[in-house]
Amino acid sequence: MNTQTVILEMKNVTKSFYGVVALNDINFSLHKGEVHALLGENGAGKSTLMKILSGVYFPDAGRIFIDGNEYRFKNTVDARKAGIAIIHQELNLCENLSVADNMFLGRENPKFGILDSQSIKEQTQQILDSLSLSIAADSIVSTLPIAQKQMIEIAKAVSLNARILVMDEPTSSLTAAEEEVLFELIERLKKNGTTIVYISHKLSEVFRVCDRVTVLRDGEYIGTKDITEVTEESLIAMMVGRSITNVYPPSSHTIDRTKPRFEVKNLCASSYVKDAGFCVYPGEILGFSGLVGSGRTEIAKAVFGCLKKTGGSMFLDGNEVIIDNPQQAIKQGIAFVTEDRKLEGLALGLSVADNITASNYDLVSQAGVVQTKKSNSLISKGIEKLRVKTPGAKTHTGFLSGGNQQKVILARCLSKDIKLLILDEPTRGIDIGAKTEIYALMRELSAKGMAIIMISSELPEILGMCDRIAVMKSRRIVKILDKKDANQETVMTYAAGGSDVE
Known part of the structure; x- marks a missing residue:
């Protein structure tokens, strides 16, 4: 890897939503062929910065340079043409279609109105084979395990000739063995000159695959370091603004085992x-x-x-x-906080207040009518007790960070x-x-x-x-x-x- 070759520069990037600053004067750069970790707490601005890079958002201020040339992406198509691809934590595949159909979705290029399915299948298989992936191009996506779906997303990015590949929490649903397959693929991509932005909350992975790390906190740039210059403790301090010595607090009480709960x-x-x-x-x-x-x-x-x-x-x-x-x-x-908070635990389109009161109407209603005073009290207590960071109780839950969404579910459960x-x-x-x-x-x-x-x-x-x-x-x-x-x-x-x- 030539660490002197700068492929990307994002300068003085600023972005606000409804008056709330999400990014404030951020500078971020990538070296060609490196794996660069982008870290920070939920709400730090990582996703916003990458959405600006991939053309989802347009910055309020700031400039983007790739290979020294300035770009102003109006949409994701512009970013894709510039060689940028992003693999989101929630995979974006059509489950009922084949791997080949997914690979070339929107890029079928039919001749005389006729789709050349055989050619698409052959091209897909060539890409899969070049990445040493044991996946058949004609496999239906729904029949494949989550790890192979993750690999298909990566192969899709490679087929787009992506020079900069953003991976957002790529191992969140993978087993340890599947993670190793992913890490091996990342190493091959890196050797081929692909530059990777790696977003993860698992610091062990960062030390396993990354060359440098940039930390954001509350929309502010904190710093960029070579991975050899930092420890897990120093990264945590950069992310949260303080040292955390006891990640797992010790138990302070004796358990009475005379009778099971x-x-x-x-x-x-x-x-x-x-x-x-x-x-x-x-x-x-x-x-x-x-x-x-x-x-x-x-x-x-x-x-x-x-x-x-x-x-x-x-x-x-x-x-x-x-x-x-x-x-x-x-x-x-009995209360149950589910594994998939977005699909099973929350109504993301509803407010924080609505999600906290869901399943608690017996506590805030009388004769079938919700009592506003009781409802507001229950909501306020839940937000305060769990320290939910939200602009207000009426804010849509989907706008909150993952950690705060989890706190909303806990606030609902612990109201009883x-x-x-x-x-x-x-x-x-x-x-x-x-x-x-x-x-x-x-x-x-x-x-x-x-x-x-x-x-x-x-x-x-x-x-x-x-x-x-x-x-x-x-x-x-x-x-x-x-x-x-x-x-x-x-x-x-x-x-x-x-x-x-x-």
Whole structure:
């Protein structure tokens, strides 16, 4: 890599939305053939800067230079012609079409009104083969795993002759093995001269694949460093403006294990969950770990009534409970923060206020009529308690950062008297600052006696926060480990091979 060859310069870029400054006089540059991390908390301005680069937004001020030539992108087509492509966290593929159809969507170039499907298929296969991807061009996208869909997006960018490729949280839905495939592909692209902007909240990845790093905070440029000049601690300090020494706050209370708060015996849910048994005590955080597809989320959904149970029984404070739907779970004092907050947890087109009061109308209404004073009080308390950063309660939830969207869901759940809180991937796609706030909240709630189930793909998170860990494989719980007996190697051994729970 020639670090002296500057391919991109963004100078004095400024952008505001409705009077709120999203970017203030930002300077950002890329060297040809480097992998450059762009870091910052949710709301720092990373996505806005990249949307300006890719032609989605037009800056209020500032200039863009590529290879020394100034560009003013009016739209995404202009940016694409200049060799810029962006792969969003939410993949943009047509699931019902083939890989080839997706690759050339909008660029079919028919002759005499006739589409040359064979030529498109051959060109697609050549691109896939050149990237050493074992994917057939005629495969229907919906039949492929998420990792291969991610690779298709990258191949699509390569087919556009992209010189600058932006990857936004590319590993958020990948397993460890799939991540390695992606990292190998990034290395090949880098050797071929492609410049990559890498956005991620996983700092381990940044040190694994990146050459330099730029940090934004609250729309301001904080600095650019070679990756060899920084540590994980110094990057966190740059991002949040302070040093965070205890990412995982220690537990400060003793768990009373005389009587479970919640107990499951022989739980089955068709082929999704097989003969699961576990309990969680008041004040305990019970973690669920395992490879993707092991059944972690399905157990949570079966408990909450989202999946139909085909066997087993559940007990809350020693009394058997029947939960066939989420409404019954909520009435029993069980709350569930889902894995996919955008699809299952929130109505993004509705306000923060509407999302907090959803499922809480029994608390703010009388004779079927919402009482404004009660409603406003519940909303204000939720925003204040969870420290939701929002211009106001009437702001559309879709405009908030990922971390603040997660806080809105928690504000809704915690408005009621909760006995069991189920958190499925509670920190996925959110920044380190918001993560530490959620961890601190979990400690606070458990100290008050709330039982918590935490499902996570992040082993350091599971090991750092949980009192016991239930390891799953093939839809079964194969081992429940005490915190003192658990480490990454032990958990992964059971997740990959495992033996029956004693």
